[in-house]
Amino acid sequence: MYPRANTLGLxxxxxxxxxxxxEGKHSKGIGLYYRPIGGTIELGERSDEALIREFSEEIGVEVIIKRYITCLENIFRIDDNIGHEITQIYLVDFKDKSLYEKEHFTVLEGDKVTYAKWVSKEELLLGNKILYPNGLTDLLRNELS
Structure with a gap:
């Protein structure tokens, strides 16, 4: 198995x-956890292009990339399986500003349906909600204050 290159938008x-x-099994146990919208970077695709594609595919919206933030390397274990992600993180905006008024979005990924919602930064920083990838909570605390 090799590291997976992916991209996420805040x-x-x-x-x-x-x-x-x-909801499900994750590296800190079983239950609810949260992750920004994004996904795998395909071969020959730039991370910013992949992010725009993922927002379109998963929640059906257009985004504008404001700026690149950083790269996080996340090595984790779930049961006996090791995972390794190299994640490009971007700050993005909705192209359609009226989307900021929506309370939640349906996320479609293959046959899987989940939801995206607005989560307070405070809940994440206090540890009330589990956020992935590892290192993202520290990034929110130190870089995006």
Whole structure:
């Protein structure tokens, strides 16, 4: 198995971040966890292009990339399986500003349906909600304050 290259976009509104809510087994246990919208970078695709594609495919919206933030390397274990992601993180905006008024978005990924909603940065920083990838909470605390 090799590291997976992926890209994630942070959309921020009034100290809230749009995050996909998922449920299941993760590296810290079983239950709810949150992750920004994004996904795998395909061979020959730039990370910013992949991010625009992922927002379109997963929640059906157009985004504008404001700026590149950083790269996070996330090595984790779930049961006996090791995972390794190299993630490009971007700050993005909705192209259609009226989308900031929506409370939640349906996320479609293949046959899987989940939801994205606005989660307060404070809940994440206090550890009340589990955020992936590892290192993203520290990034929110130090870089996006």
């Amino acid at each position: 959309i921020i509104k009034d100290n809230h971040i749009l995050l996909e809510q998922q």
